[in-house]
Amino acid sequence: MAWRAGTVIRVLAAATSAAVLAACGGGDGHGGEPAAAPGGARAECAAVAAPGDSRSRELRGMWIATVAGIDWPKSPSKERQQAGFRKLLDTAQAMNLNAVFVQIRPNSDAFYPSPHEPWSQWITGKQGKDPGYDVLGFMLKEAHARNLEFHAWFNPYRVSRQSDLGKLAPGSPARKHPDWVRKYGTGLWYDPGLPQVRDLATKAVMDVVGKYDIDAVHFDDYFYPYPEGAADYPDKATYKAHGRGMDKADWRRQNVDTLVRTLSEQIHRAKPWMRFGISPFGVWRNKTTDPKGSATKALESYDAQYADTLKWIKQGWIDYVTPQLYWAVGDARADYATLVDWWSRQVAGTRVQLSIGQAAYRVGEDATWKKPAELGRHLDLNRRHPAVRGDVYFSAADLASNRRGFAQRLRDDHYPRPAIPPVVQGRGGQAPAPARGLRAGPAAGGAKGVQVQWRPAGDATAYGVYRVDGKAPACAAVDPARLVAAVRGGGIVDPSARPGRTYTYYVTALDRLHHESAPGRGATVTAPRG
Structure with missing residues (x-):
């Protein structure tokens, strides 16, 4: 590009839960799945307000x-x-x-x-x-x-910007049906x-x-x-x-x-x-x-x-x-x-x-x-x-x-931050289940920044990744102004994380009409110093 692009989030491909754990250090305090509830079911964060139709949605x-x-x-x-x-x-x-x-x-x-x-x-x-x-x-x-x-x-x-039917491909419907075509100005048009x-x-x-x-x-x-x-x-x-x-x-x-x-x-x-x-x-x-x-x-x-x-x-x-x-x-x-x-x-x-x-x-x-x-x-x-x-x-x-x-x-x-498009009303759809298995740790392979990964859900099209400064509660509402990425797949590398700073990441799941889930449990990480 001919102009300063700013920091671009690198998107990671979808990963299995095992790969997520391996890439981000396993269960070392970086957040992740909630503890098992009685009967073996997993406890979930209480439903919280997602960005919805705030002005950040555009x-x-x-x-x-x-x-x-x-x-x-x-x-x-x-x-x-x-x-x-x-x-x-x-x-x-x-x-x-x-x-x-x-x-x-x-x-x-x-x-x-x-x-x-x-x-x-x-x-x-x-x-x-x-x-x-x-x-x-x-x-x-x-x-x-x-x-x-x-x-x-x-x-x-519109059929052509020029007016000679003979210059169209033999298989063109306009060549096969010249009675459908009208010359007007310098071009050819089908008759509506x-x-x-x-x-x-x-x-x-x-x-x-x-x-x-x-x-x-x-x-x-x-x-x-x-x-x-x-x-x-x-x-x-x-x-x-x-x-x-x-x-x-x-x-x-x-x-x-x-x-x-x-x-x-x-x-x-x-x-x-x-x-x-x-x-x-x-x-x-x-x-x-x-x-x-x-x-x-x-x-x-x-x-x-x-x-x-x-x-x-x-x-x-x-x-x-x-x-x-x-x-x-x-x-x-x-x-x-x-x-x-x-x-x-x-x-x-x-x-x-x-x-x-x-x-x-x-x-x-x-x-x-x-x-x-x-x-x-x-x-x-x-x-x-x-x-x-x-x-x-x-x-x-x-x-x-x-x-x-x-x-x-x-x-x-x-447009200093990404944005999720507005929810499409009247065409069905619903918020998917929250993203799970969230892990955050140093970026792999010598890359700079923080690597954030989660287990993709089958009913989600995309994910919103939010970042809060400092250590924050595992279950919390997300502020639309804290969106750092809206991506498909199972993870990102956030190169804008400043070395030595502590952040908490949250991930929401979206369907293709942009209905958004509540965030899953957050993951706290300190960005590596180099």
Whole structure:
């Protein structure tokens, strides 16, 4: 990385109880299992309050755009691709982020072996060419190894950034069904008014949902394409065949609604815990057009892209919404402060989580965005709105570049510690059993710091590791501000433990929807002096 990453926790693989005892010194006063209770059952710590939905619980993510290799991949070489992706994930980890939003279907193509669409041209340079490995499988494994949520990002209607069907792979659905395709602007798009198009998009998404252990399905702001001058989208014939006398704009919105509702139903039927989220353009409607709109003067996604995000929120079709608020505080067209307040009010009383899309790409663009603290001002404003549960940055390459030191500043001022994402409501799940067999001792193999290990539980996806200064009670509540790591596996090495200092560690268990157990018994250790 081009900027100071700070101390990075090293994650240990899951270990057996015997290995835990051996690595951390056995029963030498470092904590561990409670004593046996009468009858042979193990006594447990009394249930205590876990962090729950405190303000320390937030989503921190970044988009990894693959179309045209915006963020990745930058080379057709498998080895360079994999090294480049790992480097982006290392950036996320160093920033104390906890999620990545990776574009896996940018143009009716795939970053995985698909029965419906060809391999993406952005992997090898040629659409349909097999890269020789399962790209999505690799990305997912690497993200989860770092305990980064993987939100699989699909573009439902875009076919190509150029307008020649003949340049697409012979196996492309657009080549096989040119009647589904419309030329608009400089590119090709599927017609959202056709049931066959909605069926294709649904099949593409559900193929991934069924085959891969992704955490969420994600759409961005591309539904009907952004307007190109005064030219209307060329769907006159489709409207005549399927419009049934509806107002054309209402019909277009209904087409998008149908896809969103259908996908929501099918995703949650297949995997009830899986989330479905959308990142719309930041302005739904202006107040001058609709009393329910925001006090802004910008393009309206309801009318320009036929995206009725408010309906999706009120109907509960989506689990989270991440509006792209890519304006500065005080912008005359669309003030960030005005919009974050407006979106906060739209999710009030619903189970839809709100996170904010942040414009990392704009840093350095003009007088306002040349200030490296602009995005920090956004996060400060967010704190005034409890409905805001996190932020997602566009995009990964911008965070990695750290222009004008903005990314380092975000980490130092807002993300000095890791965070666990908020609990997902309404999708089932429950807190797992507490972590057991906790041991803490000097790091093995000559490494610096303290090694903390525990026995992984079968029903836990991840673990929160908390550190308290000094010797603390074996059974105690945890303070969210004391979180030092959120990891998968059976242990960590904490290199930030200062030599000669005494600490007590506690570990909680989390399910994939971030329900958190009470901590198990703590382990006290004095960090080695060298």
